[in-house]
Amino acid sequence: MGGHYTGLHEWQITGLREECGVFGVYLSDCEADVSPMIYYGLYALQHRGQESAGIAVTDGLRLRYFKDMGLVSEVFDPKILNQLKGYSGIGHVRYSTTGSSYVANAQPLVVRYKGGDMALAHNGNLVNAVSLRGELEAQGAVFQTTSDTEVIANLISRAEGDDIKDVISQAMRQINGSYAVVILTNDAIIGVRDPYGIRPLCLGKLGDGYVLASESCALDAIGAEFVRDIKPGEGIAVSKNGVESFKIMDSPKMALCSFEFVYLARTDSVIDGAGVYRARINAGRMLAMEHPVQADMVIGVPDSGTTAAIGYAQQSGIPFGEGLIKNRYVGRTFIQPEQKMREEGVKVKLNALRETVKGKRIVMVDDSIVRGTTSSQIVEMLREAGAVEVHMRVSSPPVQYPCYFGIDTPSRDNLIGAMHTVKEIGDMIGVDSLGYLSVDGLVRSVAEAVGRYEFSASDCPYCLACFDGHYPVDVPEQGQKYLFENAGGRK
Amino acid sequence: MGGHYTGLHEWQITGLREECGVFGVYLSDCEADVSPMIYYGLYALQHRGQESAGIAVTDGLRLRYFKDMGLVSEVFDPKILNQLKGYSGIGHVRYSTTGSSYVANAQPLVVRYKGGDMALAHNGNLVNAVSLRGELEAQGAVFQTTSDTEVIANLISRAEGDDIKDVISQAMRQINGSYAVVILTNDAIIGVRDPYGIRPLCLGKLGDGYVLASESCALDAIGAEFVRDIKPGEGIAVSKNGVESFKIMDSPKMALCSFEFVYLARTDSVIDGAGVYRARINAGRMLAMEHPVQADMVIGVPDSGTTAAIGYAQQSGIPFGEGLIKNRYVGRTFIQPEQKMREEGVKVKLNALRETVKGKRIVMVDDSIVRGTTSSQIVEMLREAGAVEVHMRVSSPPVQYPCYFGIDTPSRDNLIGAMHTVKEIGDMIGVDSLGYLSVDGLVRSVAEAVGRYEFSASDCPYCLACFDGHYPVDVPEQGQKYLFENAGGRK
Amino acid sequence: MGGHYTGLHEWQITGLREECGVFGVYLSDCEADVSPMIYYGLYALQHRGQESAGIAVTDGLRLRYFKDMGLVSEVFDPKILNQLKGYSGIGHVRYSTTGSSYVANAQPLVVRYKGGDMALAHNGNLVNAVSLRGELEAQGAVFQTTSDTEVIANLISRAEGDDIKDVISQAMRQINGSYAVVILTNDAIIGVRDPYGIRPLCLGKLGDGYVLASESCALDAIGAEFVRDIKPGEGIAVSKNGVESFKIMDSPKMALCSFEFVYLARTDSVIDGAGVYRARINAGRMLAMEHPVQADMVIGVPDSGTTAAIGYAQQSGIPFGEGLIKNRYVGRTFIQPEQKMREEGVKVKLNALRETVKGKRIVMVDDSIVRGTTSSQIVEMLREAGAVEVHMRVSSPPVQYPCYFGIDTPSRDNLIGAMHTVKEIGDMIGVDSLGYLSVDGLVRSVAEAVGRYEFSASDCPYCLACFDGHYPVDVPEQGQKYLFENAGGRK
């Protein structure tokens, strides 16, 4: 209600690690109006970030942009879109997992540099952001935000090269980390993906124009045709010359974030050949094979556990049903009940369906367990509703290691999978049995969705670091992650 | 975005026919703080009305209230709730189906009359509102809103009686129509239900206090225990004397709105003994028996068709799957794509899941068809995604008659079920086959949920008027509904 | 910044006593657009009320209205004015002197009654509001606000008569108190003034149409020509029949509020024949004659004391100068400094002009002293800036009695003029000498502005009750004013 914090912040590199969505459209018709397309594209990517939204467009002569805190539908209105005239543009949605969010960190970041005007939208995380900032500051750079995007803009403004493709390639080669970046100039849109392909990025075709998007569901939303995924280490420039591919650097190996399949991506997207829905159904099926149980009904924790629950039901033959009803109206300013009220029984997000649950042995499927507190409450709710047994099945392995590539994970102390055995976790959340999908099961779920039976250990193209600790790139030593972040705040 | 229309309106009785939710809590502890309870109760009833929300409370000495346009989470913040101090109070959520909504019509309506202060919240519709207004105006009444609630307040202020129960009874006896009303005075909360029980209202217990709510899911939300439904023609007063039941008038028959089970109520509510979830599963099962088909997958149109789709799948043995993905982020200010954009393929609300639909014969289940345009678009979407056959099944009979009891229905010309045969409708929306649940099937679905095999024709306790035209109370002659409404606007 | 309290209030008749401005325009051309005229008219009356603003218009068929908390320029924007289509309409600005203000009490009040639709805007105060409310409630009336305007609407809706003029006359005859009311129906605008003419109301001509306004400055603002003041007890109806005058009741005597000349009205208005600027200049001149002093410079306390200071300077021959500079930017949400900060020297509204004040003997003129605290701070400020003597002159007599006719006055305990002698007051605010204008001097100031040398005691046409306690109508006994108000809150 009221108030608009445009910049109140503690000036500190907080090591925000957000998931985001990027989008770009280049229409061949100079008279075309691209901003409604970007609006609907961002709306389709809204699940990747609900904190802020922004659009930058060009009419070939100048960039115009607008960004603010809020959902796409809250930030933009027809009057604003009308002023964002242009035939080419990019957009961004951002999710912040911390309270220290403010509009200065919203994207796209729009800058003027020696090459002219440029807007940047970034999904990912720079592992070497602190050292890059230090080097750039030593060269006289000033920073106005704490976002990695500003670091990228400064690298580009200092890179030398024959053309924008060359300049961007040089800049990106200095980065250690994950990125799917779309860049807008007055002439072109450019998309680049890190050499491991950690974050997704795909190309679509819309009439004679082209589209870049974090996920294929955003292509569907605007009626664009899927062309292909951007390759690891590849750049794509769309301009009046059409589509040009260029190499940023060699890709040592593919390491697409496996969590996109577990939770992040929308069910109707296809990423690097794998349908997300299919991968989740498969994960549920694998889970049923790895952790079978005698029960009367399989239910999903809405919405993220539903698809895997259907897969579990299909494989096990146990009927699928709805056992938990979700209230769809939690808004940004919703007042959470205090601890005391929760203890007294106030339930705001989920309610158990007494009549389907009562007297039944329940298999409850969710996509992951982070802290364990939510799972524990749901299990209690089911028991109160009369469930005689609750068997929890999780469609991913225990999260045991921090992510350095764009997903916020709590400190290891709060990561239940890092601190406890499966047996202990099951006791803590009060279930009759608990089963996690194995790392191998997760990989095979996705592999089958791509159409291969499985990958060999050596050529698995997914990052599984949060499960097994094997990071595709060098990261700070374990245990030093948070120290490192805090150190970054104040030299 | 911005602006706040507190009263811009054309002064006209527009015959708004909204669905709403009412809620009331009386805590025995005078020091208790009731407004957070009402907040969470209204939040659980949010599906019954998203246009405005309001809360009125009393500390025993004076009423305080706040209401505004918007969702519960948008209207209230901690600062406002803090100022709504009291141990007893009521709340309301309102859904308007037209554009002419404004805060003056938001509820509760708070008035001062000869009996002191009073707040009213109403769900339903007065069939004789125009004649009651005329009589009241002849007696000198002035009206500041177009809502039926103001008519009820004026009837109460003119009624004579020994006590508030008597006064309210006398007032309500003049009403022809549907109502579930909760009233707050400085001493008590009172709930009354019309003699046909058209709109639902139930009683719960919370510690030593009591709760009144449109649906039982709101009792669950605040940890209250379900006691019983209010009977048709019954009033319930909760005060320091505890709970008192009183009779408004005899109930000629029960005629609970059957559409509560089809669409309106939340799946986890139990209304007059029938679990909504169970009734919907049953409806899907009946539908499978009435309209079987050879197919590969049963899908629901999210979210309203999902439960019946599961029932259809259970009965038919055809696997249940997800074939349509819904975007969850449509906000109030969302910009709908223009016709041209929709034709070019811009899809904002639903996307077909290509990989599950492709090459399949699909049974698509929805709860109802109103105008037919949405169904037609979804069918086309499924075909584009590769469905080889699309068989639509509707878990309620064709809507053929207007509702006079609180549900907005378009004019008969726009009611596809009133103007066309099932065969014609199937052709219009482009399906391979179309089947509606029979009226008998709908009644049996609910009957089974109550635990009876079926009702005899003579004792069916549900209003089926929108399907069969048999209204429980006298209503204006067919065809005159809209004439009548417009006439009401200007004498 | 943020927050919009549409109805949060303690339901209680608080006896708000506000000053307000009313305005109405009837254009002869049915196609004309009256709302911009009302906008500028209200803007010219903004000094009479800064809390809320509202406009109601009719196109002959229906009333439309909009009102909200805030300045005219904050409440209305082009989009809203565009929707207020009509050739006839009224407007209102309201000033509340207490914190318990809310939009439900904003005006115009728009109602539907047996005579059709009606909008009312009122400036004044009903002395017998509580008893009228009681009688109306006994007849079944319900009240939704605490404003007197709702009482007037209820009196009109119950009055019988041949036409609207007759009906309004009957209604107004029941009122004891002050009023300047403008009423809008679909056919006409009507203005009525109480039988003592306590609050001002005048008639203007605009093309073939007519205008009603609290002050003539609002006629000037829209280029209308002043016709005449409405007489005490007179009603004016403007319709397609032209202007008609009708008698509400006989006027026992004229008793225009003298405070309009002291402070309330804008300097460029002419009320009942007296130019406000001239009356204030005269008051300054009389003051110089009644309380001469040897000094070097005459200054006014900006802005209300400036004109009388110029008059004092003219009469005394002492040069006029600026000694206090006012900051013009105090907005509604301005944060007042805390007591401690004020003691430390934080000054937000006024600053003394050191270079003009230093070493000088100053005559400081203000229009009135209410509590005395502000005067005391200003005097200290002048002394700190180097003034060697400060002689305060007040261009009105000491306020000693409460007003029952629309001006908020603090309780007698806080009214410095009621509790202390002039000598004591002078000591309390720290001046070298203090002189108030006499009651006789005030009357002569205005008389001269009308063009008469003076009025005889028996025919003085001004209400001087706040100075001398002689109320033109019966009011509650002294000392019972506040008791009476509180009693009204809860029977």
Place this chain on the structure above:
Amino acid sequence: MGGHYTGLHEWQITGLREECGVFGVYLSDCEADVSPMIYYGLYALQHRGQESAGIAVTDGLRLRYFKDMGLVSEVFDPKILNQLKGYSGIGHVRYSTTGSSYVANAQPLVVRYKGGDMALAHNGNLVNAVSLRGELEAQGAVFQTTSDTEVIANLISRAEGDDIKDVISQAMRQINGSYAVVILTNDAIIGVRDPYGIRPLCLGKLGDGYVLASESCALDAIGAEFVRDIKPGEGIAVSKNGVESFKIMDSPKMALCSFEFVYLARTDSVIDGAGVYRARINAGRMLAMEHPVQADMVIGVPDSGTTAAIGYAQQSGIPFGEGLIKNRYVGRTFIQPEQKMREEGVKVKLNALRETVKGKRIVMVDDSIVRGTTSSQIVEMLREAGAVEVHMRVSSPPVQYPCYFGIDTPSRDNLIGAMHTVKEIGDMIGVDSLGYLSVDGLVRSVAEAVGRYEFSASDCPYCLACFDGHYPVDVPEQGQKYLFENAGGRK
């Protein structure tokens, strides 16, 4: 009302030339809370900029800031000030003379650079901004705003030096133009003034702490004691070491903007030894000597002409009076009447006082004439009110040349003083006679206020370039100003 444009802009260096106010406070007590002091200081400087406001503070460890579009009282509320905890801080108010204003250009600008965190607030204009930007871009700088402040930050981040004073000195030496800059680091506040002293900046003392402010009225507002003005080319650092003065560069000559005395500064400020009020009174007196006339009354155009009018009246012996009444409530969203309405007589800002003006010969004093349209309307208003003669006197010389140092002036084509003779101007605005103060008269007005009889031509310490075209520093050739600006937009 509604909408919040955080960044919608055409990315272009628009050559905005704004007047601004800067403020800084360093309190010796580390526990002290400086933000309310800055709030009241900025409020006292509000006349220097009403478009945006911002505050940055430090608690010694980190900077926090908040800035937004709007008045000081609109941008800040107690909740925000509470979060701005610190014992040292700076603030800024900004005035934009064009429509292309947006929050990205609001100040202070807060950056992180190799020296740590820094906030900057700037009043002035860099004449060589375009070439400095070009050089910085060539070195890899990226710009996110179009403000000069970002150029200054980049110069500082690239400067080398022993300490912050040295670094800032080196940076500022590259600037050609006007500046009064206050800078906040975690250790100190620093104020610097350009070598000609074109924009004002003064030092005050508050307890054991120090204050920097654009004008002395802001020192008065918080109860601080005036110490001295910052010298041209001087820097002042306030830290735990107390106040240190350092030299940026030699001052070739003093050239304080003379328009500060004509219009910009608040009447109660003293700038470089000259009281603004005294200078304006003197200007009115000189004007009476240079352009005497036979008349009955002297009036000022409120508010800017009032003080000079008093001076004119004192010198000429013609009585001072009020002839024009100003409406004080023009808000930011006020709807200006359309041309047609103005022609029909709608007057929103000023009204003539008929009774004082009628039949009189009027001397009307204003501070300047820019386009002439406003003066023309006022003269017509006075004649309609019955003035028999209107003699306009202007308390500054004709503005004939553009300002390059921070004041927005229209293009020469629209500068009536540049395109027409005094005789022509008088005819155009319809006065009986017109007289401008001479350049010499203006200089003597200020000189007398400093306490000197006059300055010799060679040592006049004021910039008079807008009147005589003699710029203190090299500026682009005449006629190229706007070309130059446009060229800056797109290389």
